[in-house]
Amino acid sequence: MASISLPISVDAPIPQSVAQSxxxxxxxxxxxxxxxxxxxxxxxxxxxxxxxxxxxxxxxxELLAAERSVWRVAFLMxxxxxxxxxxxxxxxxxxxxxxxxxxxLALLTYLPLFLFFGMRWDRKLGDRLFEKLMTATAWFVIVxxxxxxxxxxxxxxxxxxxxxxxxxxxxxxxxxxxQVYFTFTIFGMILFLMIDAKRPIAKIAIVSGLMAxxxxxxGHQTIFFVAxxxxxxxxxxxxxxxxxxxxxxxxxxxxxxxxxxPETWTHTREWYRKVVNDPxxxxxxxxxxxxxxxxxxxxxxxxxxxxxxxxxxALITSNExxxxxxxxxxxxxxxxxxxxxxxxxxxxxxxxxxxAISKPYFSALTILVELGPLLALxxxxxxxxxxxxxxxxxxxxxxxxxxxxxxxxxxxLFFLLCCGIENYAEFPQAIFLPFLLYLAAQSRAxxxxxxxxxxxxxxxx
Numbered sequence: 001m002a003s004i005s006l007p008i009s010v011d012a013p014i015p016q017s018v019a020q021s022x023x024x025x026x027x028x029x030x031x032x033x034x035x036x037x038x039x040x041x042x043x044x045x046x047x048x049x050x051x052x053x054x055x056x057x058x059x060x061x062e063l064l065a066a067e068r069s070v071w072r073v074a075f076l077m078x079x080x081x082x083x084x085x086x087x088x089x090x091x092x093x094x095x096x097x098x099x100x101x102x103x104x105l106a107l108l109t110y111l112p113l114f115l116f117f118g119m120r121w122d123r124k125l126g127d128r129l130f131e132k133l134m135t136a137t138a139w140f141v142i143v144x145x146x147x148x149x150x151x152x153x154x155x156x157x158x159x160x161x162x163x164x165x166x167x168x169x170x171x172x173x174x175x176x177x178x179q180v181y182f183t184f185t186i187f188g189m190i191l192f193l194m195i196d197a198k199r200p201i202a203k204i205a206i207v208s209g210l211m212a213x214x215x216x217x218x219g220h221q222t223i224f225f226v227a228x229x230x231x232x233x234x235x236x237x238x239x240x241x242x243x244x245x246x247x248x249x250x251x252x253x254x255x256x257x258x259x260x261x262p263e264t265w266t267h268t269r270e271w272y273r274k275v276v277n278d279p280x281x282x283x284x285x286x287x288x289x290x291x292x293x294x295x296x297x298x299x300x301x302x303x304x305x306x307x308x309x310x311x312x313x314a315l316i317t318s319n320e321x322x323x324x325x326x327x328x329x330x331x332x333x334x335x336x337x338x339x340x341x342x343x344x345x346x347x348x349x350x351x352x353x354x355x356a357i358s359k360p361y362f363s364a365l366t367i368l369v370e371l372g373p374l375l376a377l378x379x380x381x382x383x384x385x386x387x388x389x390x391x392x393x394x395x396x397x398x399x400x401x402x403x404x405x406x407x408x409x410x411x412x413l414f415f416l417l418c419c420g421i422e423n424y425a426e427f428p429q430a431i432f433l434p435f436l437l438y439l440a441a442q443s444r445a446x447x448x449x450x451x452x453x454x455x456x457x458x459x460x461x
Contacts, residue, residue: 025126033129035061036436040140043185043429046167051181051429055111058436062119073118077107080114083375084305090298091305096335102307102317106370109312109426112435113367117382123443130444134196137437138205141189145205145212148182152215158261161216165429180356180422181430183218187225187414188434191407192441195400197245210249214256219268220357222257224417226250228410235394246410271357282348282360286310289340290369303372308334310341310361311370312426320345336369356422363419363426386412393445401448404441411438 035058042054063070081103088098125133144163151160151170159179160170163186166178186209193202213222229250233243258264275281293299293309307313315321319331320342333342344360351358368376386408393405411434418424424431 025129026124028123029125029129031065032123032125032440033132036133036440037136039436040136040433043433044140044144044164046164048176051432052108054432055115055428056108058432059111059115069118069120072120073114076114076118077111080110080306080371080375081107083302083372084307084370087298087302087305087372088308090302091335097333097338098305099308099314099317099332099334099337101330101332102311102313102334103305104307105317106306106311106313109316110306112428112431113379113425116435117379119439121439121442122446123439125440125443125447130440131196133437133440134193134199135201137189137192138199138201141186141193141205141209142201144182144186145208148212148216158215158217161212163212177356178429179216180218180221181427183213183216183221184418184424184427184430185433186213187221188411188431188437191411191414192434192437194246194407195403195441195444206249210253211256214253215260217257217261217264219257219264219271220421221414221418222253223268224414226254228413228417231413232394232406232409235391271355274351275358280347280351282344282351282358283362285344285347286340286360286365289344290365293336293340293369294373299369299372301372301374303368303370303375304334304336306370309336309369310366310423312423314341314370315361318342359422361423362421363423364416366423367425383412383416393449396449398448401445404445404448408438408441408445 038061039054039058042057043051059070059073084103084106088100088103092098147163147167148161151162152158154160155170157170157175159175160166162169162175162178162182165182165185166174166176169175169178190206190209193206196202197206213225229246233246275283278284290309293304307317314334314337317326317331318333318337318341319325320333325331341360348358348360367379371379390405390408390412393401394409396402396405415424415431415434
């Protein structure tokens with residue numbers, strides 16, 4: 001297991017060949033920009049579940065471009081599949097029901113996770129291409145926010161604010177989780193725009209995005225976003241202006257939310273009581289069951305297997321989650337799902353009031369139980385390497401590099417906190433565009449972090 005440390009490229013030194021002139025755009029950078037636009041368009045299409053194929057489309061386009069880190073992603077997928085297959089084989093040998101379709105579907109739903117740990121973070125993005133990415137992102141936020149305001153005006157329902165992700169859900173009476181996808185994406189894009197927030201279009205996008213998220217009222221995301229801003233503003237000692245503006249933005253967001261929804265704090269305390277203190281809480285039920293499953297030696301090493309317990313793959317293939325039934329060949333339930341998740345889902349249906357906060361599945365638990373403590377620890381170590389590098393960049397004398405390090409830390413913490421609520425790690429419609437922007441920001445920082453002498457030498461003929 002020691003060889004599967006996951007942060008393969010996170011802490012590796014950046015080769016000097018990466019450090020081309022900051023003002024020069026590369027063919028690799030242009031390709032990334034066009035791939036980003038393709039993914040942006042696909043995720044914006046208001047077709048349910050289409051977003052699940054977007055990470056696969058991105059991976060395919062990277063393969064066509066002969067991107068070598070694709071093979072690292074494939075290696076990680078193979079390792080995780082082998083580990084999960086061994087777990088399923090052991091359970092099947094003991095006579096337990098296993099979910100084979102769930103294992104294969106999990107390769108698709110877990111793909112954003114594989115991409116995060118497998119793709120390289122040193123792409124060549126020049127000044128002009130980075131500005132074009134910022135501009136495209138700003139316009140996306142402005143347009144989506146305007147659509148969200150119209151949706152709220154027509155429906156008077158915050159859950160209907162979903163941009164094009166759930167374009168006509170309020171009209172067709174099919175409101176679902178698209179609002180959560182929408183707000184997470186907008187929050188992630190706001191962070192990216194904060195790298196260069198002095199541009200007028202970025203300011204307009206940030207304000208409009210905050211307003212749209214406030215009226216959408218995804219309460220847990222708003223609280224986590226403000227908390228993440230506040231935490232890393234406290235350690236941003238070298239650039240107090242950035243920290244002060246971030247705190248002011250957080251207060252502005254909270255002010256908007258409380259003005260639109262005065263009962264926010266009352267509901268927050270009530271949901272905390274229902275989820276944490278109430279013994280009937282579906283989340284408490286699955287936490288206790290998970291501890292019981294992980295007490296088994298096999299599960300403590302291999303996990304119960306991808307797609308076997310609380311992942312999106314397990315839920316989809318169980319025929320207990322989707323409104324439409326899957327054919328028998330594509331559906332199954334593992335013993336773990338039948339013993340725990342079915343009853344928890346029924347409790348959620350009776351007491352959960354449809355809120356994401358009370359759902360009996362969330363990525364922090366899913367990854368720990370399905371992948372096992374060892375692979376979950378490897379994932380955590382990989383994320384900690386990202387935090388360490390970003391914290392180092394926060395101390396840079398280069399203002400843009402310091403801002404990238406800061407917004408990256410805020411974004412990672414925001415994502416991790418959300419993973420304690422729902423299966424965010426398997427929400428490509430919510431996390432994939434922010435992931436691509438994080439990749440772009442990290443690549444930009446990798447260029448800026450190279451000493452000027454090395455930068456000039458590598459760009460010379």
